[in-house]
Structure formats: C-alpha cells, structure tokens
Amino acid sequence: MQIRKDLILKYNQPGPRYTSYPPANYFQSLSIEDYTQALVLSNKEEPRSISLYVHIPFCPKLCHFCGCNTSGSKNEDLFRRYVDAVKMEINNVADLLDHSRKVTQIHWGGGTPNSIPMSLVKEIMDLIKERFQFDEHPEIAMECSPAYLELEHIDELAAMGFNRLSLGIQDFNKDVLKIVNRDPAKLPVEDLVGRMKKNGFEGVNLDLIYGLPGQTVENFRKSIEKVIEISPDRLVTFSYAHVPWVKKAQSALEKVGIPSGHEKLDLMEMAYGLLTDNGYVPIGMDHYAKPEDELYKALVNKKLHRNFQGYCTRETTGQVYGFGSSSIAQLDNGYYQNTKSIKGYIEGINEKGWAVERGYQVNLNEKIIRTVINEVMCNLFLDFEVVGNMYQKSAAKIKEIVSYDEKKLQGFVDDSLMEINGEQISINNDGSLVVRNIAMCFDPQLTVTENQYSKTI
C-alpha cells in the first residue's frame, strides 16, 4: 500500500493532537473547590460509567526521547509515600462519587508502572476493588516497560485482574535503543506475550516510535517484521514528538541527528505498508489493530472514542478520574490536572487531601466543538445533523458554533482526501494521515504560535 507523501509533507505543520478539547495548553489554574464540585457534578453526566487512571511517575532509567511526566527515582521510601498518597486520593474521590455507577476501564500509565514493587500495585488495586463497583467485564490495562518485566509479574498482574498489557518496545534495534538511553527487553518479547496469552489476557499492545536517531528504513523494517511475527492485537507507531523547549533531555538527540520530515515519512510509509499488507488495519492516528479487535469494530460502527490514554470504544470509556502526580481527570464538564511535581503531589494530598492545580472548565459550545473534533479525529466521519440531535440544535447552529467554512476544507477535497455530501463529511484512508490538519478547520479557537505544538509528521 502506497501513501501520498507529497500531500503529507504539504500539510506537515505544527498543530494540536486534540487528545483533549481544548488542548492542554489552554489549561489555567483551578481551585480544589472547582474540582470537588466538578466531581459531584460528574455523577449526573454521560457516559455514567467510571474510568480510572493511575499515574506512576517513576522509571529506573530515563529515555532521552521521553515526553511523559516521569522521574528517574528508585527510592523505595518515596514509592511508599507516593502510593500512600494515591490511596488517600482514591478514597477522597470515591467519597464524592455515586456508587451505583460502575467501573468499565482502569488504566495504569506513567512513567513505568511495572517498576514499582508488585505488592504496591496490589495495594492500590485492592483499594479500588473495595471502593468501587465494577462492570461485568471491565478493561484493566497497564503500560509496562519490558526492560523490567519478569514472567512472574505477568502472572501477578493477571491475578489482580489486569486483562490488557501494553509493552513499550520503541524499536527492537539495540543500537537505536543505546542512542536514546533505553534498556532493551530483559526477556524475549515473544515469551512475555506468550505468558500474557497463557494467562488469558485479551489485549496485547506494543508501542513503537518512528523518527528516532539511528533509525533507517532498513533497520526499522526488521523491527516491524518482528512485531508482525509476535502478532499483538494492537500496536502504535508513535511519530517521535520533538519538543525540546518542554523536554530538555530531548536536546541530546539533536547532537546525534534527528531524521528529517522526509526521512520520517519514509519510515512511516514502510511501517504502514508492511502492517496493512500483513492484516493490520489503521485506527485513528498511528494506531493499528487486527480486524477482529473491538477498536476496529467501533471504527466501522462510528463508535470510536479517545481520551488521554488512547483510543477506546464508547462502551468502555466513562468519566475519567485521574490519580497521582500530573494525572488528568477528563470529565464531561472539564479537565482537572494534578500538580506534576511528585513532592508537591504528596504534600498536597497529605495536607489538603487534593493536589489539583490546573485544568479547564468546558462550556456548552466547547462541548459541541469537542464532539465535532472527536468525530473527525476518531471516526473520520461527521454528520452535522447527528451532532445537532445530540444537543437539540439544528445542523446550521452546530456549523455556526464550529465556525464552519467549506472554503477551509476545499484544499483537502481537491486533493481527494475527503468528501462533503450535504451535512456529512467523510475522510478517506489518505485523508486519515492528515486528520489533525482537517480537525483544525473545525476549531474556532485555534491559534498556532511558534514552539507550541509538535509537527503533524
């Protein structure tokens, strides 16, 4: 399968990834009262189900490319104090929630959640089970680094109820990993995946990154071939987001030489071609799944959804409550982020019971824009009448709210990336590769200044 590189390069400009709407750079300072009131209000919001996110900001070694909120601390005493604070925060949030609502999704991210002792993970999971009612079949997932993952850990996680694991591979090439200061998997990844399948895990995901120093089409092809051999249910090929003005450690990679936009595109084209030729279907931006995976079924049924943790189905996602430093609660009424400092988080929780620092309270018009952008970004399809019905408004009113201007989309139509039929907009496979740029046309608040967003490629 060929991709139209000329068009992708034409549209390669900085823009939001729209993981939230408005994007996180719009967040402002918020008070504890704002957050606790929002938590109470969230009991009445749709979807009613509960998603929980637990952030573990520790990694034994820091990768130079990393854009996540983490630290290189290995201090066991700090792990203990951090986990105690997370447990206190879970109790405080649980006290405000309506317990007829059920948990459909739990996601552990970081940092590296599997780098703290499993006994601490279990303490948090036990508390969650004590304080919340679970749906019949919740999705319980953890992002793991295979550099620190033992087979026994997989058994222990399965016993705690985890049913999905994501392994951060980034690249199988040891020279590339060395350049980016990352340890390779401790055990063969196929053995780890075999153990997950033996334990009945329903979902195995692998994360890769393209655009790292040292990657070439030839050596990255070998990594993609290895992925195909391991045959995960889902995988992500993230485009390396280079934002040294936020993540200073990334500057180290500039000295080695970061692939250019053209080179990145060659890597992406090779991965896209090889994966789609081997039975994977693209999902949203950078994600792939097997056709039998529920994410693909959701895409076909226009029920794909997204939150800061990645793509999900409308059935699994709920109001998302975040725990831990830098975690973000993603509620219908807004976003509420805890302080990024580990010390500040522990102190805030111990002294005030809360560590919320900033966020954004979303008004009705912004909810509508968010829905429109989500439909474009996830489902590659938009029907103004359907969105209007959701908010008891006419299609014309929805268009007015998103400052719809067909002229802004004409270039994409002329380049055969999308079609406009009356009130409906459909984006095709080629268009899906520039979907961020298309979504930007539905964002009336968008202004892009230098060093604000990474480029689309």
Ligand SMILES: C[S@@+](CC[C@H](N)C(=O)[O-])C[C@H]1O[C@@H](n2cnc3c(N)ncnc32)[C@H](O)[C@@H]1O
């Ligand atoms: C929290 S990490 C996953 C778990 C674990 N820490 C690991 O690295 O294996 C989340 C993922 O974000 C991706 N990531 C991190 N920094 C990135 C960047 N600058 N650009 C693109 N993807 C990035 C990596 O693929 C990584 O697997």
Ligand code: SF4
């Ligand atoms: S990519 Fe993962 S292991 Fe590497 S520093 Fe970031 S969070 Fe830690």
